[in-house]
Amino acid sequence: MSTIVLLLITGLGLGALYFLVSSGLSLIYGLMGVLNFAHGSFLTLAGFTGWAVARRLGPDSWGSFALAVLAGAIVGALFAAATELLLIRPLYKRHIEQVLVTVGLALASVALFEGIWGPDPIFISGPAWVRQTTTIAGASVPNVMFLCIAVALVVLLGIVLFLNKTRFGLIIRAGVENRSMVTALGIDVRKAFTLVFSLGGAAAGIGGVLASQYFGYVSPALGGTLLIFAFIVTVIGGLGSLTGAAIASAVVAVLQQFANYYLGIGDVIVVLLLAVVLLVRPRGLLGKQAA
Secondary structure (H helix, E strand, O other): OHHHHHHHHHHHHHHHHHHHHHHHHHHHHHHHOOOOOOHHHHHHHHHHHHHHHHHHHOOOOHHHHHHHHHHHHHHHHHHHHHHHHHHHHHHOOOHHHHHHHHHHHHHHHHHHHHHHHOOOOEEOOOOHHHHOEEEEOOEEEEHHHHHHHHHHHHHHHHHHHHHHHOHHHHHHHHHHHOHHHHHHOOOOHHHHHHHHHHHHHHHHHHHHHHHHHHHOEEOOOHHHHHHHHHHHHHHHHOOOOHHHHHHHHHHHHHHHHHHHHHOOOHHHHHHHHHHHHHHHOOOOOOOOOOO
């Protein structure tokens, strides 16, 4: 019983990381129709930023950790906004070029990170509580899992409230439905789309700082590793569905943990799940039916 509890909670913790990355992917695609293959670079840069901030302020305090998360979110948002302004905005409705540009940015950014911080992982520390465990039903669960789950829930709630309860959220949703009409009303939809990219980058940035705590290190390859599963989660949940991404993140990560423990083939099982979903329900769990 304790093993099942441990695998379940650690799976949900890993799923929280998947969601923080896939939420940005799903948000950007659902509202703007852009597949951003450089999304993992936002996460990696934020992870290194959080590590640098915590190292200067003292990595073992909650204050430095909170500032590291804030710095990661800001850096992720700024990097994402710059990507949209300089690379994506000239290429709207040109999807092949978008893919090529974002893939190129992803490859170039990894090389840049390796040149600055080196190719090897940098091991980090954090608040003492994060490194401790809590016993639940006989299972000693690392506290970092609860931290990841709590932050992911806050981010999900924050994005939903922003899109549904604020003026900017209304402008963004209206601009997606009828960009010409919103522009005719004197509203600059381009600024709203830049804000969407920034939100996705901020979520990825928070995920980067938490991922460094989850794995205990940060490296130039961290974002690319999580991005693979984030894309799988986004497709299974349904492209453009934030709720679908949340559900798929939990399902994929928990299945992966159980399959790794009992069969040793967690990644294979996840890929098989993706294949089954694409065959049975191509639009994903909560994706919209194509016109």
